[in-house]
């Protein structure tokens with residue numbers, strides 16, 4: 001079910017501005033990979049190239065290859081819409097659809113794709129909300145608007161919405177940075193459970209979080225402001241945090257810059 | 259014991275300054291009005307506007323003087339600013355209220371069920387009697403058809419501009435919408451008239467609808483564009499990231515989020531064209547008889563009826579009364595549209611709260 005991601009020689013632009021350059025890495029299925037690095041080094045940009053959301057930005061353009069189990073996402077005839085069904089995304093700020101109820105938010109992906117059977121729908125919604133550890137909190141008010149939930153609940157609602165369409169990979173861009181410590185913990189626990197079923201990539205500014213939730217950690221950096229961001233190294237999380245092979249990584253982790 | 263008395267002996271708070279009592283603005287206002295009238299009477303001025311001006315200036319000066327004395331300079335400026343805002347508000351409201359007052363007062367004279375259900379078919383413009391049924395019918399048909407044409411084109415244009423438009427074509431469209439916004443209504447009428455003359459056609463209701471649609475479209479485009487831009491980009495991205503195609507994202511996520519605002523914009527555009535006279539005069543011509551077919555033959559409409567009652571009255575009081583009653587009907591029509599728009603906007607607004 002979960003799929004492997006294989007990136008090679010990936011460069012992304014905003015118009016004429018080169019945001020990231022020549023990134024290659026492999027993300028194993030059923031694992032959590034954390035991206036860390038200073039602001040502006042292109043973590044979000046890179047993440048968005050993995051489900052072809054980068055090109056939604058006006059001027060967004062990508063060179064290189066992203067293989068999802070041997071299929072190039074940027075190959076000829078690939079439909080970005082179907083790519084995004086396979087590679088789901090959770091954003092930094094919780095963004096439930098304001099016109100929809102909790103139930104409709106979770107069902108949105110299926111309904112709007114038109115790819116569901118009516119009888120399955122409430123089962124899928126229940127399963128996804130349970131998967132996002134939100135079911136017990138909302139089961140009595142599924143028809144209430146999603147925007148009435150707390151920030152942490154909204155973010156879990158967005159996770160439920162993302163997993164309801166059964167993606168193979170789940171991308172998370174700083175999913176906890178707008179949340180309080182308790183909600184953060186709830187989401188970290190959830191990530192631990194979700195990795196049984198999905199390949200997970202998470203951007204985080206929180207070193208402890210990266211150390212807690214991830215199996216592998218990638219460190220990004222940029223040589224100077226205005227220069228494109230690069231992948232400095234990717235390794236097992238334990239090694240990155242105890243004995244990284246590049247000096248810059250150690251400096252960043254120990255807080256000497258960035 | 260000493261504990262209980264402590265607050266009484268506390269030195270004056272530095273956070274609390276002296277302030278004028280809350281009734282003082284009213285007292286100053288009353289005083290300056292009396293003084294204003296007194297001065298004007300003494301100086302032999304008889305224009306009420308001059309009286310009001312003098313009273314207003316006195317009020318500002320007195321407020322500033324008292325406040326500066328008692329409360330200090332910053333509060334005095336604050337009070338002056340408050341007074342100016344209130345003055346501007348009153349100045350803006352006076353013409354509005356007096357317009358509605360006059361229209362209601364003169365309009366109710368002949369406005370009754372008979373007036374609303376009869377035409378001018380057998381009544382000369384100078385005689386009493388008759389009604390506006392034919393004009394209401396014509397207005398509803400012409401404005402309704404114009405809306406059927408103008409609103410969808412306007413909304414679709416706005417969707418194109420906000421969601422798809424990039425580069426030259428989008429800029430050209432924006433430019434033409436800007437130009438269209440500035441078209442005087444008589445010019446839109448002349449444009450349709452020139453086409454009608456080419457085909458040697460007689461005036462009919464739908465020709466007026468076309469001109470009204472031209473006037474309506476840019477208003478709808480502008481307001482819809484603003485509403486679409488208010489929809490956060492995050493919602494679009496959230497939907498796209500679920501693997502929803504762009505057109506479905508627009509239909510199912512973007513439009514529902516702002517449908518209330520779009521509807522309000524359309525209603526306001528309808529209200530605007532409902533009062534247009536010039537193109538209707540050119541293209542629909544006016545007709546004292548009931549003509550329910552907008553595609554053939556001259557029709558009446560409310561603004562045109564008002565204009566013709568005034569211009570053909572030959573000083574007859576009956577015609578003036580009818581014109582005022584028709585004006586009242588038109589204002590009521592527009593007012594109802596606005597209320598409906600507000601209700602829809604509230605009903606469709608994204609739901610919050612637990």
Ligand SMILES: Nc1ncnc2c1ncn2[C@@H]1O[C@H](COP(=O)(O)OP(=O)(O)O)[C@@H](O)[C@H]1O
Pocket residue numbers: 014017019037038039040041042043044045046057226229
């Ligand atoms: N929408 C955009 N348009 C133009 N440049 C952008 C846009 N988003 C990001 N960038 C640029 O791309 C670079 C990487 O940004 P980003 O991926 O957001 O970094 P990070 O997520 O690591 O903080 C930055 O230099 C930023 O200025």
Ligand SMILES: [Mg+2]
Pocket residue numbers: 043044045173
């Ligand atoms: Mg970022």
